[in-house]
Amino acid sequence: MRLSHNFTKTLREAxxxxxxxxxQLLIRAGFVYKEMAGAYAYLPLGIRVLEKIKQIVxxxxxxxxxxxxxxxxxxxxxxxxxxxxxxxxxxxVWFKSKLQDGTDVGFGWTHEEPIIEMMQQYIQSYxxxxxxxxxxxxxxxxxxxxxxxxxxxxxxxxxxxxxxHANTEDLAGYYDKVIxxxxxxxxxxxxxxxxxxxxxSGGAFxxxxxxxxxxxxxxxxxxxxxxxxxxxxxxEVLDEAIEELGLDKKDLEPIKTAEVGxxxxxxxxxSEEMGLYFTDQAGTQNPAYLxxxxxxxxxxxxxxxxxxxxxxxxxxxxxxxxxxxxxxxxGDVENQVNELYNKLQQAGIETIWDDRDMRPGEKFADADxxxxxxxxxxxxxxxxAGKLEYKSRSKSxxxxxxxxxxxxLLSV
RNA sequence: CGGGGAGUAGCGCAGUUGGUAGCGCACGCGGUUUGGGACCGCGGGGUCGCAAGUUCGAAUCUUGUCUCCCCGACCA
Numbered sequence: 001m002r003l004s005h006n007f008t009k010t011l012r013e014a015x016x017x018x019x020x021x022x023x024q025l026l027i028r029a030g031f032v033y034k035e036m037a038g039a040y041a042y043l044p045l046g047i048r049v050l051e052k053i054k055q056i057v058x059x060x061x062x063x064x065x066x067x068x069x070x071x072x073x074x075x076x077x078x079x080x081x082x083x084x085x086x087x088x089x090x091x092x093v094w095f096k097s098k099l100q101d102g103t104d105v106g107f108g109w110t111h112e113e114p115i116i117e118m119m120q121q122y123i124q125s126y127x128x129x130x131x132x133x134x135x136x137x138x139x140x141x142x143x144x145x146x147x148x149x150x151x152x153x154x155x156x157x158x159x160x161x162x163x164x165h166a167n168t169e170d171l172a173g174y175y176d177k178v179i180x181x182x183x184x185x186x187x188x189x190x191x192x193x194x195x196x197x198x199x200x201s202g203g204a205f206x207x208x209x210x211x212x213x214x215x216x217x218x219x220x221x222x223x224x225x226x227x228x229x230x231x232x233x234x235x236e237v238l239d240e241a242i243e244e245l246g247l248d249k250k251d252l253e254p255i256k257t258a259e260v261g262x263x264x265x266x267x268x269x270x271s272e273e274m275g276l277y278f279t280d281q282a283g284t285q286n287p288a289y290l291x292x293x294x295x296x297x298x299x300x301x302x303x304x305x306x307x308x309x310x311x312x313x314x315x316x317x318x319x320x321x322x323x324x325x326x327x328x329x330x331g332d333v334e335n336q337v338n339e340l341y342n343k344l345q346q347a348g349i350e351t352i353w354d355d356r357d358m359r360p361g362e363k364f365a366d367a368d369x370x371x372x373x374x375x376x377x378x379x380x381x382x383x384x385a386g387k388l389e390y391k392s393r394s395k396s397x398x399x400x401x402x403x404x405x406x407x408x409l410l411s412v
Numbered sequence: 413c414g415g416g417g418a419g420u421a422g423c424g425c426a427g428u429u430g431g432u433a434g435c436g437c438a439c440g441c442g443g444u445u446u447g448g449g450a451c452c453g454c455g456g457g458g459u460c461g462c463a464a465g466u467u468c469g470a471a472u473c474u475u476g477u478c479u480c481c482c483c484g485a486c487c488a
Contacts, residue, residue: 012437013424017480037480110488144413144486202488264488330447361448379447
């Protein structure tokens with residue numbers, strides 16, 4: 001990407017109505033645009049990060065044999081009435097509207113009911129089970145108050161996955177596979193070391209659901225961590241969990257965290273509500289066992305922006321940075337930079353080429369703000385030395401290296 | 413939804429005994445510059461959130477309304 005072709009521009013100062021660090025940095029650097037409270041547009045740089053996060057999640061869900069689909073944002077009132085959750089008293093985040101003929105429709109805040117409804121068409125026999133599906137969807141939730149930048153919006157992207165099983169053991173086995181897949185996912189996203197599986201409320205079938213909580217000052221949750229046993233408990237179920245798990249409160253350390261995932265074992269409750277039954281080997285009808293598994297994609301991006309930044313700007317982890325290399329052109333050296341740019345492209349190394357007609361200082365400042373992991377400078381000076389200037393975003397000193405060394409460095 | 417704060421140019425801000433709006437950044441033109449956000453000159457851009465009201469006159473006073481932010485509550 002040639003930066004001169006990018007329509008966004010960086011800001012020296014963040015808009016006054018943004019207090020959340022993630023939104024301040026992402027807006028200043030040109031990753032997102034705020035449409036209204038709790039609703040953000042994703043710009044070219046932001047899309048790159050978002051797609052990388054999605055791709056990592058996609059790959060890990062595929063590993064556990066889940067199949068990708070896309071459901072609809074418009075939802076059918078009748079489907080939700082089956083579970084009783086069309087009611088505004090039961091669900092206070094509904095966005096609702098009407099078709100021109102007066103028919104009520106809702107905007108999806110989750111897809112549990114619709115997916116169960118849909119799967120009735122495809123699951124009749126034990127032979128059709130197990131099955132797991134997932135999607136990346138924009139969820140709409142009419143929150144009373146949006147906050148924390150892109151970490152808690154009224155519109156956000158979530159990966160939601162649903163699995164259907166013939167019996168509780170099969171679901172339990174899959175549930176464990178999901179946990180492992182989530183752990184691999186958070187590792188690859190660069191937040192694995194700070195992310196804890198946490199006992200939380202909300203299990204319909206089991207006593208607890210499990211959240212994945214990432215240490216983050218901007219988070220909204222507090223978990224209690226037992227470092228020795230590596231067990232974490234959400235504050236909301238602290239007393240119950242201490243009792244259930246035989247923990248001593250004095251061994252637990254409270255930590256501020258942000259929820260980046262939540263998985264549920266619903267047992268057969270929802271299938272019974274919605275009427276999802278299958279025929280077993282004996283020819284009898286049974287409700288399917290359901291698991292539900294979410295990862296907040298845009299929230300993960302916010303958490304990472306929040307966690308990995310310094311006084312100069314964003315510091316993206318390698319795997320989700322919008323590019324690997326930020327190539328700074330200083331002076332009249334376009335041809336030489338173009339040559340290196342093409343080599344990087346051919347090597348499959350995503351590069352942002354700062355070919356703008358600006359002073360070096362501004363380019364360096366933007367390189368830092370945008371947070372690309374590797375910075376390479378080409379200037380008359382470096383060309384004279386027959387070298388390239390290299391700097392890692394996370395280090396303060398730069399060094400002169402030759403081209404083979406650069407490619408070796410980038411191949412890791 | 414309760415409490416608090418704020419809406420003036422794309423962004424950050426100034427502008428009270430009420431007198432017709434200004435600064436920095438950004439933007440356009442010219443020139444000098446060119447390795448960590450340059451400098452000089454000239455220039456464009458604002459229904460002062462919106463609507464009523466008071467007044468000869470309102471960014472400024474009154475009322476209403478919309479929006480945004482923070483704390484709390486809420487959060488499958």
